[in-house]
Amino acid sequence: MAVLKVIEILANSDKSWEDAANNAVKEASKSVKNIKSVYINEQSATVKDGKMDNFRVNVKITFEVK
Known part of the structure; x- marks a missing residue:
């Protein structure tokens, strides 16, 4: 049985929500x-x-604890 943990990350991007989510994973993967x-x-x-200029996401990242 695997043990999983969830952390919450806030990230942003000036390009898109997808890029903001990628930034969250990129930063989290430095230590997780x-x-x-x-x-x-x-x-x-x-x-x-009149234009969206900063995209923000609140993501939950799940990782396996070994």
């Missing part, structure tokens, strides 16, 4: 090994001059 999945919990964006 065996990442198995990512759940996008929330998405938001800031607006500047």
Whole structure:
């Protein structure tokens, strides 16, 4: 039986929500090994001059504890 743990990460990007999620995984993988999945919990964006300029995600990252 595998033991899994979930952590919550906030990340952002000036390109897209997908890029923000990728940033979250990239940063988490620097200190967390065996990442198995990512759940996008929330998405938001800031607006500047009538356009979205900063995409934010709240993700839950699941990894296996060995």
